Amino acid sequence: MWWFFRIVSSFIFLLTIVLSIPISFDVGGRDSGLAYSLSLFGFYILYSSAKLATPENSRVRWAFTKLLQTSQWVVIPTLLIWSLHNFAVDANSTDWVSRTIGGFGSQKHSTWTDWFFGNGGLVESVTLGGWDKTLRYSSPVFQLAEGFCTLLVIQAAGWISRELVNRGRSDTWVLILLILSASIIASSVYFLWRVALFPSINNVDAILIGVTVTSAIFLGAIGIGTGRGNPVESSLLFAYVVLCVYQIFTDYVQSPEAQAVAAEQAANQPEFPPLPPIIMASYSTLLHLFNFLPSAVYSSLSFLYAAFQTIAPSVMISLVYRLIVFYCATRIIPAVRESGIGALINEPSFDDSDDANRFLGFLSWFSPSVLIAVYTSLLLQHFSASDGDEGWTLRHGDAGGNTWRWVNVAATMILYANELRIGNEHLKTD
Secondary structure, X not given: OHHHHHHHHHHHHHHHHHHHHHHHHHHXXXXXXXXXXXXXXXXXXXXXXXXXXXXXXXHHHHHHHHHHHHHHHHHHHHHHHHHHHHHOOOOOOOOHHHHHHHHHHHOOOOXXXXXXXXXXXXXXXXXXXXXXXHHHHHHHHHHHHHHHHHHHHHHHHHHHHHHHHHOOOHHHHHHHHHHHHHHHHHHHHHHHHHHHOOOOOOHHHHHHHHHHHHHHHHHHHHHHHHOOOOHHHHHHHHHHHHHHHHHHHOOOOOOHHHHHHHHHHXXXXXXXXXXXXXXXXXXXXXXXXXXXXXXXXXXXXXXXXHHHHOOOHHHHHHHHHHHHHHHHHHHHHHHHHHOXXXXXXXXXXXXXXXXXHHHHHHHHHOHHHHHHHHHHHHHHOOOEEOOOOOOEEOOOOOOOOHHHHHHHHHHHHHHHHHHHHHOOXXXXXX
């Protein structure tokens, strides 16, 4: 029964982090969001370090970690209110360096203590500016870590597929896995076709896409032909390459031209109901029932909807994908290597002789802090300020980082090619 409460608690924690950080940016501005994410990062660094530094069976560890684990439900809203109260800034104050230099000349501090530790002082400006720069310079690291963990997931999927085929009913599993691989490739080809229709594609982009896709197909064919890979691995590698290419050239929102074309097509369409009448009647009844909900529930649902609207679609998709591959890399892959379910329950250890497992153990121990840093880095890529009524937003900023996305694709394929070349034990067939 405790596993159910752990799942619910983890889901609530994830939902709280996913909603509260963009709220701090959207309501209070850049400094408020940075202060809130940095304070959360420090709190969970303390929590993870306390678990790591104390013996596993220590009563001190149990009491201290339980205290921090229980207090997080008070600490998170407290830190959010604190950051919104103390760090809300003007919409045009986006450059912390210019704001700091200008603040020293415009603000009058009565004492050296206020100048150093006070509101708008040296410590505040340097701390928030350092956190901002750290997240921006860490964005390539997060991108490359995503590719590394994705490659581990692909290899684990190939290992599992081979075990399924070799353990009995091989013909059935071969057919199922071939259908699955074909479906993945067909879906990837569809999105690759969507990329080819983007108006922003130029000759250089087309050459890069062609070289990347051809290399992925070539690596997949070599893996299947030599027996060191299989169709599942090849299809997943091709799908990840297409995903990276798609993320480079789109933000998962329609361009103004596409929106105009869609609006024109909708205006020319006859006003038929989009679904059969029985479904539309049920939908109308459901909406009518929502009107009888208590005002607190209705307000909560409206708040959740408004909070999710502040997040760009690309940020949410990238966050969900990275969470999935990081979780698979830190929990599922060690279980596959151990060939048992125990690794799914036990925490990865730093004492492992494998360097990859040590890296995964680090990600697992400090996963809350890593989540906060990755998420804040994604949000900063879409933060933009303007002089208009909107002030600032998290949905229109220039995400950038396309160079590192290309580097990530190339590095992932190079690592996979190296695995095929050296023929590691987990890639060899029986």
